[in-house]
Amino acid sequence: MRAHVSEIVFDCADPAALVRFWAGLLGGAPVDRSPDWSYVEPPGFVRIAFQQVPEGKAVKNRVHLDLHVPDLGAATDEATALGAARSGGVVTDAQGDFQVMRDPEGNEFCFVTG
Missing domain, CATH: 3.30.720.120 (Signal recognition particle alu RNA binding heterodimer, srp9/1)
Structure with a gap:
């Protein structure tokens, strides 16, 4: 199964x-x-x-969503306008760029490119 x-x-x-x-x-x-x-x-x-x-959220999520976007800046701006918040700055590695975000209740998710 x-x-x-x-x-x-x-x-x-x-x-x-x-x-x-x-x-x-x-x-x-x-x-x-x-x-x-x-x-x-x-x-x-x-x-x-x-x-x-x-109960409220107390610690970092053990699972989060990675959302592929074509334009990291535009996605971050749109999410922020909807109520999200950035968590740190843009991270760049061999796979591309990503930005950790938090939804209005603090749940982490990432925008990724590459």
């Missing part, structure tokens, strides 16, 4: 707000299934869901 990824779930304080950030970033229509569960199905990607939990 092989499993397949049906969705990626983020714990959060405000599912309705966070799904709107990610829908704005990746596309797709935000869906509020209940007050404590929302999701978006971005074009060409697996569903991303957000479930309300009582």
